Amino acid sequence: MFKSSTRDIPEAQAVPRHVAIIMDGNGRWAKRRMLPRVAGHRKGVQAVRGVVRACLENGIEFLTLFAFSSENWRRPADEVSILMELFLRTLEQEVTKLHENGIRFRVIGDTSRFDLRIRELIAAGEAQTAANTRLTLAIAANYGGRWDIAQAARRYFELNPEAVHDEAGLRPEALEPFLTMAFAPEPDLFIRTGGEQRISNFLLWQLAYSELYFTDLLWPDFDQAAFDAAIAWYCKRERRFGRTSEQVEASRA
Numbered sequence: 201m202f203k204s205s206t207r208d209i210p211e212a213q214a215v216p217r218h219v220a221i222i223m224d225g226n227g228r229w230a231k232r233r234m235l236p237r238v239a240g241h242r243k244g245v246q247a248v249r250g251v252v253r254a255c256l257e258n259g260i261e262f263l264t265l266f267a268f269s270s271e272n273w274r275r276p277a278d279e280v281s282i283l284m285e286l287f288l289r290t291l292e293q294e295v296t297k298l299h300e301n302g303i304r305f306r307v308i309g310d311t312s313r314f315d316l317r318i319r320e321l322i323a324a325g326e327a328q329t330a331a332n333t334r335l336t337l338a339i340a341a342n343y344g345g346r347w348d349i350a351q352a353a354r355r356y357f358e359l360n361p362e363a364v365h366d367e368a369g370l371r372p373e374a375l376e377p378f379l380t381m382a383f384a385p386e387p388d389l390f391i392r393t394g395g396e397q398r399i400s401n402f403l404l405w406q407l408a409y410s411e412l413y414f415t416d417l418l419w420p421d422f423d424q425a426a427f428d429a430a431i432a433w434y435c436k437r438e439r440r441f442g443r444t445s446e447q448v449e450a451s452r453a
């Protein structure tokens with residue numbers, strides 16, 4: 201099990217172990233070029249390749265990408281179906297390449313709402329890459345942070361029905377093994393492109409102590425240099441986890 205940042209203080213690391221990204225701004229990237237929104241989403245897939253490469257080069261262990269939120273179903277039906285089509289094609293074309301590069305592939309989110317073909321490709325991709333250890337790439341699809349916490353609570357009480365009567369109450373850490381990201385440490389660095397400074401129902405629980413980095417760059421323009429700039433910014437943060445600066449200094453000695 202990975203350390204919970206509110207129970208234990210994670211060890212200091214030179215580079216982040218886990219980077220989580222809200223890839224925002226595809227639509228605006230296309231609009232500025234008088235192109236249909238789908239052109240931005242396609243270009244966005246290319247940006248994903250660059251960031252995966254940058255993670256491999258930097259020795260980052262976990263990369264989590266927000267690809268489709270539980271609220272993105274509110275978009276026009278034709279955009280939703282284009283995004284599903286793109287997800288399907290990307291799964292078909294990329295999973296083998298991930299495997300060849302030693303990358304473990306995971307999907308987090310409520311996949312029950314996806315077409316059978318997509319669910320089959322996810323299951324096959326996860327199985328094929330399960331033993332890889334170089335980098336874990338998690339795609340958040342039909343993911344919502346509130347859904348994640350609620351499904352963890354539901355599964356916890358299913359397995360521990362007597363806990364309902366527990367007078368001590370529910371410890372936050374008790375839920376953690378049931379969260380969809382239980383296979384990863386909490387994100388050290390959160391990045392959102394596209395200029396908005398909000399979480400949009402992404403990893404609400406897991407971002408408790410993440411460093412939050414926002415950039416105006418639109419996702420299709422987020423290249424390796426932009427990623428390196430985010431890492432350099434991260435390296436300058438002092439992660440205190442509730443302690444004083446003096447305590448952090450002393451713990452380094």
Ligand code: IPE
Nearest residue numbers: 223224225226227228229267
């Ligand atoms: C992010 O880009 C991709 C998804 C949410 C699927 P957007 O499509 O949100 O792009 P903007 O925010 O409209 O520019």
Ligand code: IPE
Nearest residue numbers: 222223224266267268269400
């Ligand atoms: C967040 O982007 C979700 C993804 C990047 C998949 P949105 O573009 O949907 O977020 P809001 O609606 O602007 O908050």
Ligand code: MG
Nearest residue numbers: 224225226394
């Ligand atoms: Mg957006």
